[in-house]
Amino acid sequence: MKSLAELEEIRNRMRNQVNLRKEDESSATRIVVGMATCGIAAGARPVLNALVEEVGKRGLADVAVTQTGCIGMCRLEPIVEVMVPGQEKVTYVKMTAEKAQRVVAEHIVNGNVVTEYTIGAVEQ
Amino acid sequence: MQEISLHILDIVNNSVKAGATLVEITVCEAISENRLRIEIDDDGCGMDEEFLSHVLDPFQTTRTTRKVGMGLSLFQAAAQAAGGDLSIWSRKGVGTKVKAEFQYDHIDRQPLGDMAETMTVLISGNMLTDFVYCHKVDDRQFILDTREIKQILGQDGDFSCPEIVLWLKEYISEGILELKRE
Numbered sequence: 542m543k544s545l546a547e548l549e550e551i552r553n554r555m556r557n558q559v560n561l562r563k564e565d566e567s568s569a570t571r572i573v574v575g576m577a578t579c580g581i582a583a584g585a586r587p588v589l590n591a592l593v594e595e596v597g598k599r600g601l602a603d604v605a606v607t608q609t610g611c612i613g614m615c616r617l618e619p620i621v622e623v624m625v626p627g628q629e630k631v632t633y634v635k636m637t638a639e640k641a642q643r644v645v646a647e648h649i650v651n652g653n654v655v656t657e658y659t660i661g662a663v664e665q
Numbered sequence: 666m667q668e669i670s671l672h673i674l675d676i677v678n679n680s681v682k683a684g685a686t687l688v689e690i691t692v693c694e695a696i697s698e699n700r701l702r703i704e705i706d707d708d709g710c711g712m713d714e715e716f717l718s719h720v721l722d723p724f725q726t727t728r729t730t731r732k733v734g735m736g737l738s739l740f741q742a743a744a745q746a747a748g749g750d751l752s753i754w755s756r757k758g759v760g761t762k763v764k765a766e767f768q769y770d771h772i773d774r775q776p777l778g779d780m781a782e783t784m785t786v787l788i789s790g791n792m793l794t795d796f797v798y799c800h801k802v803d804d805r806q807f808i809l810d811t812r813e814i815k816q817i818l819g820q821d822g823d824f825s826c827p828e829i830v831l832w833l834k835e836y837i838s839e840g841i842l843e844l845k846r847e
Contacts, residue, residue: 542839543832543835544836548814548817548818548829548832551829552819554828555828555829576790577678578675578739581666581671581674582666582671586779586782586783590785590786593827593830593831594827594831597827597830597831606827607790607825608786
């Protein structure tokens with residue numbers, strides 16, 4: 542069973558890491574998931590969850606997973622945007638939890654954009 | 666939307682956008698009465714009577730205000746399809762209450778779905794809003810209050826940190842599971 546005591550342990554462990562993260566916020570990679578009605582209905586919640594889990598499992602301290610509203614292309618939801626500092630934003634469309642795991646592994650960790658899931662590839 | 670928990674995620678986002686500092690979400694599985702009741706209660710900016718009168722009409726509202734749109738009408742349709750209905754109370758400057766009721770064993774009632782995931786997404790995505798999640802199954806209940814969690818986490822509390830997000834999700838899902846144990 543998860544307990545509040547366990548949460549205190551996590552807090553104590555996180556103390557140092559949080560400080561590290563605060564120092565270089567500008568160098569952080571941002572992963573943004575569209576979570577408006579359209580995104581939620583299309584399955585954005587498991588996508589967001591898979592991203593958070595994958596980032597957590599791999600201990601990627603300089604990656605932030607955040608939520609946003611409707612990005613304006615509801616028919617392509619769930620949409621995930623990846624912003625790596627110094628690089629052009631990449632928009633992934635029609636995402637699933639499995640695709641999200643692949644994006645973390647290939648794009649975030651190894652630096653290779655998963656071209657077949659991007660809006661450019663899907664729209665052609 | 667395929668699960669009630671997805672509707673809840675969507676509707677609570679309205680509360681957050683309405684500037685709520687506290688949102689109370691209650692899921693009540695009154696199995697002995699054959700009813701499922703959902704209540705979302707916020708202290709956001711509320712709506713005036715004019716707006717409230719057509720808030721459930723998806724095509725009247727979307728164009729003037731993006732903040733409501735389809736969400737409430739989809740939730741209402743889900744409730745009405747399952748022998749229930751949805752009602753809204755709101756007052757400008759006070760807040761909004763959304764109540765939905767379903768016939769528990771109705772063949773068309775959507776499954777409740779993953780409330781732990783819904784709550785974690787809400788809590789980690791809206792750190793400035795406090796949430797009270799209350800889940801009842803007949804006379805048992807599970808309560809999570811983010812104000813208590815924030816007290817434990819202190820100033821370093823960061824609900825976007827994956828380790829804390831995962832703890833939250835498991836804590837809630839175990840809490841709900843416990844309610845159903847014989």
